[in-house]
Amino acid sequence: MNGFVLAGGRSTRMGRDKALLPYAGRPLIAHAVDLLKMAGVEPHIVGARPDLAAYAPVIEDLHPGCGPLGGIEAALAASSSELNLFLPVDLPLLPAAFLRYLLQRAEISGADATMPTWGGGPEPLCAIYCRDLLAGIRESLASGNYKVMHAVENAVRPSEVDLFSVEAVAATRDDWPLDPPLRRWFQNLNTPAELALVS
Numbered sequence: 079m080n081g082f083v084l085a086g087g088r089s090t091r092m093g094r095d096k097a098l099l100p101y102a103g104r105p106l107i108a109h110a111v112d113l114l115k116m117a118g119v120e121p122h123i124v125g126a127r128p129d130l131a132a133y134a135p136v137i138e139d140l141h142p143g144c145g146p147l148g149g150i151e152a153a154l155a156a157s158s159s160e161l162n163l164f165l166p167v168d169l170p171l172l173p174a175a176f177l178r179y180l181l182q183r184a185e186i187s188g189a190d191a192t193m194p195t196w197g198g199g200p201e202p203l204c205a206i207y208c209r210d211l212l213a214g215i216r217e218s219l220a221s222g223n224y225k226v227m228h229a230v231e232n233a234v235r236p237s238e239v240d241l242f243s244v245e246a247v248a249a250t251r252d253d254w255p256l257d258p259p260l261r262r263w264f265q266n267l268n269t270p271a272e273l274a275l276v277s
C-alpha cells in the first residue's frame with residue numbers, strides 16, 4: 079500500500095516552512111515519513127518539494143495552488159495501490175498504532191474512503207482513499223471547489239464513506255498508547271503558539 083505526506087503547503091500561519099520545522103530534534107517531514115514506514119506503507123511526499131527528496135520520493139501537484147486536494151489528486155493519479163493512506167506533515171503526535179488500525183479498518187470494510195473524526199470534526203487529510211476517487215476529485219477541482227471534504231463526498235456515495243469517531247474506538251481498545259494522550263493525537267501545528275504547546 080502507498081502512503082503520502084501532504085507537504086506542499088505555504089505554512090503562512092507558522093511563518094516558516096513546516097516540513098523542515100524541527101520537532102524533537104528532527105524535521106516534521108522526517109517524523110511523518112517514519113510514521114508511514116511504521117504503519118507499513120510505502121512513503122511518498124506530495125508537493126513541489128524537490129528539496130525533500132532525501133526523505134522519500136516526491137510527487138508534484140498536477141494542479142498547483144489548489145491546496146491539499148491538489149496533492150491528493152496527484153497522489154491518486156500516480157499511485158499503483160488500490161488503497162492510499164494520507165497524512166499532513168504537521169501531526170507529529172499521531173501514533174503509528176492508530177494508522178495501523180486505520181489501514182486494517184479500510185481493508186476489512188472495503189469502503190472507498192475511511193476517515194476518522196476527532197473532537198466531532200472529520201480529519202480528511204489523515205484518511206485512506208481508494209484510487210477510484212480520482213475522477214470525482216478531478217470534477218471538484220475542475221469546478222473550483224477545493225474543499226477536501228466536499229470533494230470526497232462528491233466522489234463517493236455516502237454509504238461508501240466509513241466515518242468513525244477516534245474517541246469511540248479508543249474507548250474499546252487497550253492496545254493504543256496512552257502517551258501522548260488521545261486529546262493531542264490530532265493537534266496539528268499551524269502556528270508558533272501551537273508548536274510551543276507541544277515543544
Ligand SMILES: Nc1nc2c(ncn2[C@@H]2O[C@H](COP(=O)(O)OP(=O)(O)OP(=O)(O)O)[C@@H](O)[C@H]2O)c(=O)[nH]1
Binds near residue numbers: 088096149
Ligand atoms: N501537495 C500539497 N499539499 C498541500 C497544499 N496545501 C497544503 N498542503 C498540505 O496540507 C496540509 C494542511 O495544510 P495547512 O496546514 O492547512 O496549510 P498550509 O498551506 O501548510 O499552511 P497555511 O499557509 O498556514 O494555511 C499540510 O501538510 C500542507 O503541507 C498543496 O497545495 N499541495
